[in-house]
Amino acid sequence: MNQTAAAQLFxxxxxxLRLQIVQRLSHGAALCLGxxxxxxxISRQGARKQIQALVSANIVQLHPAGREVKVQLDATAxxxxxxxxxxxxxQWDQRLQALKQFTEQ
Amino acid sequence: MNQTAAAQLFxxxxxxLRLQIVQRLSHGAALCLGxxxxxxxISRQGARKQIQALVSANIVQLHPAGREVKVQLDATAxxxxxxxxxxxxxQWDQRLQALKQFTEQ
DNA sequence: CAAATATGCAACCATATGGTTGCATATTTG
DNA sequence: CAAATATGCAACCATATGGTTGCATATTTG
Numbered sequence: 238m239n240q241t242a243a244a245q246l247f248x249x250x251x252x253x254l255r256l257q258i259v260q261r262l263s264h265g266a267a268l269c270l271g272x273x274x275x276x277x278x279i280s281r282q283g284a285r286k287q288i289q290a291l292v293s294a295n296i297v298q299l300h301p302a303g304r305e306v307k308v309q310l311d312a313t314a315x316x317x318x319x320x321x322x323x324x325x326x327x328q329w330d331q332r333l334q335a336l337k338q339f340t341e342q
Numbered sequence: 343m344n345q346t347a348a349a350q351l352f353x354x355x356x357x358x359l360r361l362q363i364v365q366r367l368s369h370g371a372a373l374c375l376g377x378x379x380x381x382x383x384i385s386r387q388g389a390r391k392q393i394q395a396l397v398s399a400n401i402v403q404l405h406p407a408g409r410e411v412k413v414q415l416d417a418t419a420x421x422x423x424x425x426x427x428x429x430x431x432x433q434w435d436q437r438l439q440a441l442k443q444f445t446e447q
Numbered sequence: 448c449a450a451a452t453a454t455g456c457a458a459c460c461a462t463a464t465g466g467t468t469g470c471a472t473a474t475t476t477g
Numbered sequence: 478c479a480a481a482t483a484t485g486c487a488a489c490c491a492t493a494t495g496g497t498t499g500c501a502t503a504t505t506t507g
Contacts, residue, residue, distance in 0.1 A: 240365065244358040251353025252465090256345050264433040271483055283466050285484085290464095304474040304483050312434045319427040322420050328369040329417045357495090376453055388496050390454085395494095409453050409504040452505070457498105464493070475482070 238317040246318045249294030254279070255287050259296060262310040269305040343422045351423045354399030359384070360392050364401060367415040374410040 238246075250256060254277060262268065274284035288308060291297040295314045300307040343351075355361055359382060367373065379389035393413060396402040400419045405412040 240361050241358050244356055244361045246356075247352045247361070248356030251349055251351075251356040253346050253349040254465090256349045256352070259430060260345065260433075263430045264437055269483075279466065280468085281484085282468085282486090286465070301484095306484070310434055312431055315427050315431050315434075319424050319431070322424040322427070325364060325368045326417055326420050326424070328365075329415055329420075332369055359495090374453075384496065385498085386454085387456090387498085391495070406454095411454070448507105450506085453503085455502075456500090459499105460495105460497075462494085462496100465491095467490075468488090470486090472485075473483085476480085477478105 238321050243318065243321045246294050246296070246314055246321075249290050249296055250318070252287070252290075254284075255291055258284075258288060258291065259310065262297065262308060267307050267309055269302075269307050271305070273308050343426050348423065348426045351399050351401070351419055351426075354395050354401055355423070357392070357395075359389075360396055363389075363393060363396065364415065367402065367413060372412050372414055374407075374412050375404075376410070378413050 250259070257277065258273060261273065270285060270288065271281065273288065274281045277284050277287075288297065292299055295311060298309045298311050300309060355364070362382065363378060366378065375390060375393065376386065378393065379386045382389050382392075393402065397404060400416060403414045403416050405414060
């Protein structure tokens with residue numbers, strides 16, 4: 238996962254409403270668009286836009302079924318995001334180690 | 343780290359330029375504002391705004407030193423963000439486990 | 448101390464974002 | 478098949494965002 242892709246992922250996660258949607262999907266049953274749009278405090282069409290943002294960021298997948306559209310979490314994007322942050326932290330730790338060695342000389 | 347705080351963190355990371363700044367800070371030496379602003383393709387004042395966004399999200403700290411201002415990464419925010427994602431993944435895995443048991447019955 | 452350097456602050460601007468309303472359409476269901 | 482349900486699409490709007498330019502100020506340095 239390169240910088241641009243990571244930025245897109247984090248951008249999609251960087252909204253309380255979208256994060257709430259992801260959280261609901263992570264521990265609830267499979268929901269369709271309408272159910273998922275409830276209790277968000279905005280209109281169905283508004284919610285749909287946010288869900289679309291998650292789809293575009295590959296965080297969520299849509300599966301049409303009859304007149305409904307099921308929404309499903311795709312955890313691989315989350316894992317990649319976590320790995321990206323972990324790499325940043327690793328670089329930082331390395332730098333601190335090098336700094337420590339330097340000051341101990 | 344609650345949902346709102348996590349969203350703010352991810353939002354701050356959700357921009358290629360800011361992510362580039364974070365990456366540079368993670369493996370480079372301590373930089374002052376001016377140095378950090380170079381090679382970003384935007385003006386110093388523009389870069390400063392992005393750095394301020396990172397400061398507001400507690401990803402980065404500023405330390406004035408004479409006429410310079412040193413910029414330093416604070417990895418704790420990154421760790422919290424990683425933990426937040428990890429928790430989402432854990433919930434998702436639990437759900438998959440439960441689903442598996444259900445279908446195997 | 449004068450010049451160079453590093454930064455801050457404010458006004459401004461185009462575009463992106465997060466939401467709305469109104470209406471059309473496809474699928475189920477009684 | 479008519480009514481109910483789930484969704485899609487488009488136009489619109491206020492505000493946030495990501496950048497700019499211009500100028501002021503504080504600190505170093507020769």
